[in-house]
Amino acid sequence: MTDDPDHHASAGHIALVGAGPGDPDLLTLRAVDRLRAADVVLYDDLGSAGALVHAREDAELISVGKRAGQHAPKQTEVSRLMVAYARLGKRVVRLKSGDPAIFSRADEEITAAREAGLAIEMVPGVTSATAAAAHLGTALTKRLVARRVQFITAHEVTGGLPDDLDLSALADPAATTCVFMGKATFPALADKLLAHGLSPDTPAAVVESLGSDPKTMTGTIATIAARLRENPPTGACMILYGAALAGVMAKAETTDRS
Numbered sequence: 001m002t003d004d005p006d007h008h009a010s011a012g013h014i015a016l017v018g019a020g021p022g023d024p025d026l027l028t029l030r031a032v033d034r035l036r037a038a039d040v041v042l043y044d045d046l047g048s049a050g051a052l053v054h055a056r057e058d059a060e061l062i063s064v065g066k067r068a069g070q071h072a073p074k075q076t077e078v079s080r081l082m083v084a085y086a087r088l089g090k091r092v093v094r095l096k097s098g099d100p101a102i103f104s105r106a107d108e109e110i111t112a113a114r115e116a117g118l119a120i121e122m123v124p125g126v127t128s129a130t131a132a133a134a135h136l137g138t139a140l141t142k143r144l145v146a147r148r149v150q151f152i153t154a155h156e157v158t159g160g161l162p163d164d165l166d167l168s169a170l171a172d173p174a175a176t177t178c179v180f181m182g183k184a185t186f187p188a189l190a191d192k193l194l195a196h197g198l199s200p201d202t203p204a205a206v207v208e209s210l211g212s213d214p215k216t217m218t219g220t221i222a223t224i225a226a227r228l229r230e231n232p233p234t235g236a237c238m239i240l241y242g243a244a245l246a247g248v249m250a251k252a253e254t255t256d257r258s
Contacts, residue, residue: 012039012086014113016100017093018125019048022211026126027051034123038093040085042078047097047128047211047236055093065097075105079112086118099127103153103180127151129178132207132238135214136248140176146244148175154182154189154239161185161192171198176242183208183228183237190225203245209235218249 015034020026027035035041035054043049045065052061064078073081078094085092100106100122113120129151133140140149150169156162170177171193179186183206194200200222208215212235217227221241 011118012088012090012092014082014086014092014094014109014118014120015123016106016109016120017051017095017123018099018101018127019044019051019095019097020126020211021098021128021131022047022050023131024050024053026131027054028123028125030123031125034093035095037091039090041093041095042082043095044097048095050211051095075108079109082109083112083116083118086113087116096125097128099125102127102129102151128180128207128210128236128238129240131210132178132205132240135207135210136205136216136218136240136245138245138248140178140240140244142244146174146176146242148172149178150175151178151180152182153180154185155180159184161188165189165192167192167196171196173198173202173243176240176244179239179241182239183233186239187225187229190221193221202241203243203249204239204241205245205248206233206237206239208233208237210238218245220249 017031017034032054035051036056038055038059040060040062041052041055042062042064043052045063055061064073082092082094094109096104096106098104101124106122110120130140141147152165152170154161182189198221200220202221204219204221204224206217206224217224
């Protein structure tokens with residue numbers, strides 16, 4: 001970026017675009033269309049960079065995602081840039097990993113755009129929860145077995161496990177629970193769930209690095225927690241558990257994570 005586009009010009013357009021779990025083949029047609037039309041793309045490092053193949057050669061590509069050991073812009077700065085470019089009349093894509101409606105702080109960016117009087121749209125993406133289920137070859141729901149799906153983030157701003165989780169709901173084996181950002185905290189979460197009555201034999205699975213070279217681990221909530229504690233993954237992970245995953249556990253105790 002060569003200058004700070006903070007001032008004037010006719011209002012442009014902002015699209016919050018879901019990049020999915022990282023595989024460009026999983027982008028929606030609308031996501032590709034918005035990327036091809038964009039003058040500026042503000043993208044997350046995690047999972048969204050592969051979608052940049054659809055951006056124009058003359059588009060300005062700006063990384064605003066977190067990367068270990070490197071400075072990342074604060075959310076307020078990301079929102080400011082997004083608004084500033086749109087005020088210059090630019091077509092801005094805010095490219096977000098997964099689906100922008102799920103654990104992406106999209107509400108803050110929508111608020112920033114609306115307060116600035118700018119047009120904004122949201123383009124859905126494939127969330128890593130359903131992408132993980134597809135990779136495992138299973139459904140998240142199962143007739144008479146799993147009637148409910150729940151998404152949680154197991155990572156608060158300080159890096160620890162959130163202290164306001166509804167453990168009674170999360171210990172329901174008839175629900176399929178999809179744990180985002182939980183690779184470091186899942187062992188602690190599992191301990192709490194077992195204390196709330198969830199069976200240690202509840203089927204569970206982990207899919208690591210969904211968008212690039214997926215690695216899977218299957219077992220029970222107790223064995224998965226033990227493995228994550230002993231051998232923490234390096235890539236981003238989606239963790240699933242619940243009775244609906246019984247078929248996955250039966251297919252293989254563990255697969256290609258080594």
